[in-house]
Amino acid sequence: HAGSVTIDFPRGLSAARDLERHRFDFSFSGLKTAVARWVEARERTGEPVPVADVAASFQEAVCDVLTRKAVAACLAVGADHLVIGGGVAANSRLRVLAESRALERGITVRVPRPGLCTDNGAMVAALGSELVRRGRSASALDIAADSSMPVTTVVA
Structure with a gap:
């Protein structure tokens, strides 16, 4: 939206040094810490905290890591389908990014309708x-x- 800010939050276990040992692992503790520190820094200086921008940037960091690693795992084991389930599968950004990245690599994404992705x-x-x-x-x-x-x- 107009005036929005994209915040470049870290992508956990995605650095080159992590890609061999933690190739398919997820860790969001560093991301949560980065968000907290970013917000605290603005609060200390009296700057307004753009909550919607923080939330959107957090979501993008999570969806980026999840979809990149899921597609990489499919490629590593020769899977031509990626099934996404659980509460995270209700996230529309995750769905769009997974579809896009999987399609680029010839992988079909299967995900239940959002009403079935809650529990x-x-x-x-x-x-x-x-x-x-x-x-x-x-x-x-x-x-x-x-x-x-x-x-x-x-x-x-």
């Missing part, structure tokens, strides 16, 4: 249902949540 719990439940259908025992109802558990770990 990661539903995706976890669908996976659990499929595992039980294939013969794995269901987890106990008192199983504890573990946000740091690798996605490759299945708990019975």
